Amino acid sequence: MPLSLEEALCPACRARGAAYDRTILGDTLVRCRDCGLAYVFPRPTATDLAEFYAALALNADYYHGQSAFKAAFFELCYRKIEAYCPTGKLLDLGCGDCGFLNAGYDRGFELYGSDLNPEVAKLARGPHLKFLVGPLEEQGIADGAFDVVFTAATYEHLLDPAATTREIARILRPGGLLAMVSVPNYRALNIRLGLEDWMVNRPPAHINFFTGASLAGLIAANGFKIREQWTYGLNPAPLKRRLLGQTSNEPLLEWLKKNKPKDRGGVFRPEIQAGGARPWLLPLAYAYLYFNYFDCGYKLALIAERR
Numbered sequence: 001m002p003l004s005l006e007e008a009l010c011p012a013c014r015a016r017g018a019a020y021d022r023t024i025l026g027d028t029l030v031r032c033r034d035c036g037l038a039y040v041f042p043r044p045t046a047t048d049l050a051e052f053y054a055a056l057a058l059n060a061d062y063y064h065g066q067s068a069f070k071a072a073f074f075e076l077c078y079r080k081i082e083a084y085c086p087t088g089k090l091l092d093l094g095c096g097d098c099g100f101l102n103a104g105y106d107r108g109f110e111l112y113g114s115d116l117n118p119e120v121a122k123l124a125r126g127p128h129l130k131f132l133v134g135p136l137e138e139q140g141i142a143d144g145a146f147d148v149v150f151t152a153a154t155y156e157h158l159l160d161p162a163a164t165t166r167e168i169a170r171i172l173r174p175g176g177l178l179a180m181v182s183v184p185n186y187r188a189l190n191i192r193l194g195l196e197d198w199m200v201n202r203p204p205a206h207i208n209f210f211t212g213a214s215l216a217g218l219i220a221a222n223g224f225k226i227r228e229q230w231t232y233g234l235n236p237a238p239l240k241r242r243l244l245g246q247t248s249n250e251p252l253l254e255w256l257k258k259n260k261p262k263d264r265g266g267v268f269r270p271e272i273q274a275g276g277a278r279p280w281l282l283p284l285a286y287a288y289l290y291f292n293y294f295d296c297g298y299k300l301a302l303i304a305e306r307r
């Protein structure tokens with residue numbers, strides 16, 4: 001028997017009961033009546049997610065190194081963080097291919113990365129990085145140990161984003177900074193115009209579908225004061241895939257295996273790391289990150305201060 005919407009439990013605000021929102025490729029999204037978060041329901045289990053990510057064989061197939069544009073983008077992320085906090089201990093939560101960390105070796109931070117995937121430590125370059133493998137809550141990090149937590153493209157994947165936010169608040173010192181980028185925006189232009197094809201932005205990878213308001217609400221309710229938030233970017237990929245007939249009804253895992261990202265020729269390219277971020281790309285990265293689409297940009301960014 002299908003679960004009733006009254007049994008849905010919001011992973012952000014813990015409210016019971018949700019309204020039907022939409023069905024994408026067989027998965028049902030519901031919307032919390034209290035905080036507005038859209039999320040997949042029923043929720044996958046932690047085991048489901050672990051199996052999905054293990055099967056992705058992330059490092060073998062999906063992390064193909066830093067693009068020059070991404071290095072310029074991360075350069076701007078560091079500049080934004082440094083405007084609030086120029087030095088100290090910085091943790092990249094969900095550090096993935098370590099692009100952000102590898103780009104920060106010549107800055108004023110002591111850099112840490114954390115990821116569920118133990119393979120990512122292999123992608124770190126340089127003695128400036130320290131790794132915490134596994135769930136953040138299991139690392140034995142002291143209260144207030146960090147000055148900055150940066151996290152990119154992470155919150156849409158989290159089974160319990162409220163618990164993760166509380167843990168980030170615990171490990172940050174009072175006044176410490178949470179800087180978040182690259183969370184898909186559920187009010188993005190593609191979605192509002194019906195152009196989104198849901199090939200990538202879907203369960204079991206993405207299970208939380210935030211808007212600026214629902215993300216800020218979650219962060220503010222768990223120990224933070226929001227300092228800045230904005231949306232950025234347009235994503236032409238869904239329209240392009242539609243035109244090229246690259247959409248399908250396959251499960252995400254199968255689809256991803258057939259549609260690997262372009263190989264950029266190795267993980268570490270010193271010539272495009274920070275300090276070497278190509279100057280001519282910085283204005284383009286600036287326009288990407290800061291052009292104002294109001295609430296309709298493709299991604300969400302947020303800067304918050306630990307209360």
Ligand SMILES: [Zn+2]
Pocket residue numbers: 010011012013014015032033034035036037
């Ligand atoms: Zn809620």
